[in-house]
Amino acid sequence: MSVRGRAGRAVAGALGIAVVGAAAEVARRRRVISRRGAGEDVAFGSLRSDPITVVADDGVPLHVEIDELEGDRAAAEEAARAARKRRPPRAEAVPDPSALTVVFAHGYALNLDCWHFQRAAYRGLVRTVLYDQRSHGRSGRSGDGHATIDQLAHDLKQVLDTTCPDGPVVLVxxxxxxxxxxxxxxxxxxxxxxxxxxxxxxxxTAGGLDPHRILVPVLPSTVGGQLAQRLVATLARGHRTVDGLRKAGKSVASVVTDLFAFGDEVPASYVEFVDAMLSATPFEVVAEFFPQFATLDKYATVHALGAVPTTIICGTRDRITSVGHSRKLHSVIPGSTLLECEGAGHLVVLERHDQVNAALDQLLAAAADRVGPR
Known part of the structure; x- marks a missing residue:
């Protein structure tokens, strides 16, 4: 074959890869665009799948739900088949975000339902695993001394080993x-x-949190921290009474939720949804985990996340983990990206769900590229 012939085939092959890659990317982006706003017309807490139980290493049962793929690649495959006719067979495979499993881990005093908008957006497009942290939601209660961040890490490892032992995973x-x-x-x-x-x-954050400011924001940090720890420990002894008072003072609780969960005005349904999750978490559980936040210090090992694409997201009006924490994480995790959602509060996953989902989509694409073609 002449040099010109070989060059022509090489060009054709390269064009084939570009065509199928572009076709698949267009199909993927169309699916993402079509899901913008997903969840707005779906009742909070109504997205469910058949639960499974993952048993933690200390015997605590963890409630887990998996949203499997459901014909989600049809559009991309159709585009790929059309493009495949116009390129050599070796140009067949392209990175596909649906090859990933996304595992969602929720926050303090919440449950897996807090991922409402993310679950609605990715349902059927990407395999997702959602679970309730120990002592939260539908999971079992933790034993004495096991309500720790380190134990939560071991729980997550157990969830990974059980639900996605093979294949690449993105953790959120x-x-x-x-x-x-x-x-x-x-x-x-x-x-x-x-x-x-x-x-x-x-x-x-990986450390340096002042959780007592949620309870006593007007006190100096040294005094406030000591008082908060004693206050929470004292209240925990009468946790049933505290739970009753929280329910009786629902209107006040809603105002506090609005203040600390959100940075901007959000629909009342958002506030009620978050307040319901918080209220459903027994104060005894709140008290058990509370001391963990003041002692958290894991900046020495957080650099390990630099081995993979890492996206950091925070609202600029977050009153619990202020944006400074995210900026510090960004500075110490090599190659990480930072999204600051202007005016948003701590529950940015609800308040700015379209921005968060767009950032997650870019993360999935980067992770898929790293894993390589299917």
Missing amino acids: GHSMGGMTIIALAEHYPELFGSRVAGVALIST
């Missing part, structure tokens, strides 16, 4: 869920770059 964590992922990187760094192909840390 909000608040305490982000801390769970960071602790996972500390205990199991070998997972990042092998099984874990991407990470999203949302409204979270």
